Amino acid sequence: MIDLKSLLDLLTLEKKDTHHFVGQNYKTAWGRVFGGQVLGQSLHAAYQTVPEDRKAHSMHGYFILGGDINIPIDYHVDAIRDGKSFTTRRVVAFQNGKAIFNMAASFHLAEEGVDHQITMPNVLTPELLLTDIQQAESLQKLDPIRYQYLMKAHPQIFEFKPVGKAIYLQNRNAPPLSHIWFKTKEKIKADIALQHQLLAFASDYSLLLSATLPHRKNLDHKKMYYASLDHALWFHRDFKIDDYLLYSIESPSASNARGFARGSIFNSEGSLIASVTQEGLMRKYK
Numbered sequence: 001m002i003d004l005k006s007l008l009d010l011l012t013l014e015k016k017d018t019h020h021f022v023g024q025n026y027k028t029a030w031g032r033v034f035g036g037q038v039l040g041q042s043l044h045a046a047y048q049t050v051p052e053d054r055k056a057h058s059m060h061g062y063f064i065l066g067g068d069i070n071i072p073i074d075y076h077v078d079a080i081r082d083g084k085s086f087t088t089r090r091v092v093a094f095q096n097g098k099a100i101f102n103m104a105a106s107f108h109l110a111e112e113g114v115d116h117q118i119t120m121p122n123v124l125t126p127e128l129l130l131t132d133i134q135q136a137e138s139l140q141k142l143d144p145i146r147y148q149y150l151m152k153a154h155p156q157i158f159e160f161k162p163v164g165k166a167i168y169l170q171n172r173n174a175p176p177l178s179h180i181w182f183k184t185k186e187k188i189k190a191d192i193a194l195q196h197q198l199l200a201f202a203s204d205y206s207l208l209l210s211a212t213l214p215h216r217k218n219l220d221h222k223k224m225y226y227a228s229l230d231h232a233l234w235f236h237r238d239f240k241i242d243d244y245l246l247y248s249i250e251s252p253s254a255s256n257a258r259g260f261a262r263g264s265i266f267n268s269e270g271s272l273i274a275s276v277t278q279e280g281l282m283r284k285y286k
Helices: 005-011 035-046 134-137 146-155 190-201 208-215
Strands: 014-017 020-023 053-063 073-082 086-096 098-109 158-162 175-186 226-236 247-256 257-265 272-284
Touching: 005 035, 014 086, 014 208, 020 035, 020 134, 035 053, 035 073, 035 086, 035 098, 035 226, 086 146, 134 146, 134 158, 175 208, 208 247, 208 257, 208 272
Parallel strands: none
Antiparallel strands: 014 020, 020 073, 053 098, 053 226, 073 086, 086 098, 158 175, 175 247, 226 272, 247 257, 257 272
């Protein structure tokens, strides 16, 4: 469980020198460093080394080793290129001298050009939906241990409203499609860099779960191991993380113990603000 102030502190890294930063860890219920945390922190580190007139338009990260929540993470930024329009950075995250994550990010000076987008799916609006926590309240009596775990694992900074039943409550197979509205619970004053970091953090939630939808009836989730392998995020348009955003997710494929998912994120007015892809490990414990 993490609140807004704690998350903002988490995303604000300690600067050791121009290209070296250190971050602390979100104490997850599952005992490993949360991928969204590393995505947000690595983007923060990269942002500290680029001119203020450049905004991130894409980031591509690979999770190399599981992170230890008890050890701070060192982020080293490599200034790959500073061009007239684009700035490129590579960030490598270390624990105990070993790389656990690497990321490449590109930043762009704003310029005019052609503009189009796909149409936002026609789904129920958030005011008509329950939060995932409200949906899970039935577990308090049916499965109190699982309920307590879900409450500890839930990032309290965000409010999530699934369109339909929350994936982790489903026990029937379904097509690999899901939609979920989300926003920060509190209003927040944040520049575009911090908005991007918060979205990177949130974008790691629910994505891989969509790859389990065709298999909910068959998988014993107590005996499954899930982990992000890679994650890519493109920022298309400005947004406000404290206004509802729709995360529309599909999983085109799962094979060889890996699930692949991609998502489109829209604001409530229908503007496509970001796109996401991820492949993750879906392994049975032996």
